[in-house]
Amino acid sequence: MSEVRFEVGDLTDVRFCTSPLWETVFSVRAYADPGRFPALSPWFRAVREALAVDPDAAARWAYLAEFVRPGSWLPDFLTPPPPGRHGDFRDELAVVLATPPETVRADILACAGWTPITRAARTAADHPEEALPDLGTAIEAWHRVAIAPHWPRMQALLDGDIAYRTRQLSRGGLRLLFETLAPNTRWEGDRLICEDPWDLQLTVAGRGLPLMPSVFADRRLLCTVRDESQPAGVYPVRAVGTLWSAASGVGGAALGRVLGPARAEVFTLLIGPATTSGLARRTGLSLGAVSQHLTALHDAGLARRARHGREVYYEVTSVGSALLRANGLA
8 A cells, every 4th residue: 555645734735737748758668568458449459560660669669568568667868757737748758858867867767666677678777878778769759759649639638537526525535536537546644545565655745736637557556666756646547448449349330320320439539628729639520510510419419518618518417428338429
């Protein structure tokens, strides 16, 4: 069991953000273990096809996989949390490349506290100044084939999750947020408890706690390893099954015959909160077409809308959710 401890002032400094760098790093581990992510089969297929014609990227992935392995801890310096709501990949990578050598060494060696590190990781710990440029090149190459082509679709899903979590936080505070964040989390007094085998002890201590939804997190909140690192956590995004539309399945085809294929696709994507622009990116439809479909779904009582900041989010109503469940789509 792991714990993240809060002091009074820390309770107002929980924030949400998205990070293309985090998704790039976490996807390295996911690609090595596709059985854990059945909803992402279109992504695995697309990446396999890209690597087949890009042997350099395949070799870069293999190098990164020496540091980011299924069932292992990963070095904290590879995933610095972004300073704002939306991380920029180039800016985040620059932070990685500027990591002090002693931090690279300590972060890599800390991972040996759970599983033995690989020979490549041991070499990097011994010679961090030489390893950092190689890691940066590998991350950039892997991002190019695995994340960049799909990032607009992923970003829209992650933003919808953040809208949902922000609403939870405003309605029920940290207890509601943390007890629904992932299957292994709960709030206990002044601590976030994570039911896991790692026994990590982290303190926020005035540094804030960035939380990031992730397409590649599987059922657990995953936190930084060393208490000396900026504390941060990544949790599984809601409705990951809608990342590639469920409307192409049997239930979706049935709805398509009633609503029309495009409207049925938009409808299935409303399992999680989504904006008009986000839906346009995910479906390839124009903003005007998406707006028309959302208006029709709203008027029919199948979708509701709510404003969060400057964005208007749409989500299925209880009636809409029942219709999706009846067709095996929720």
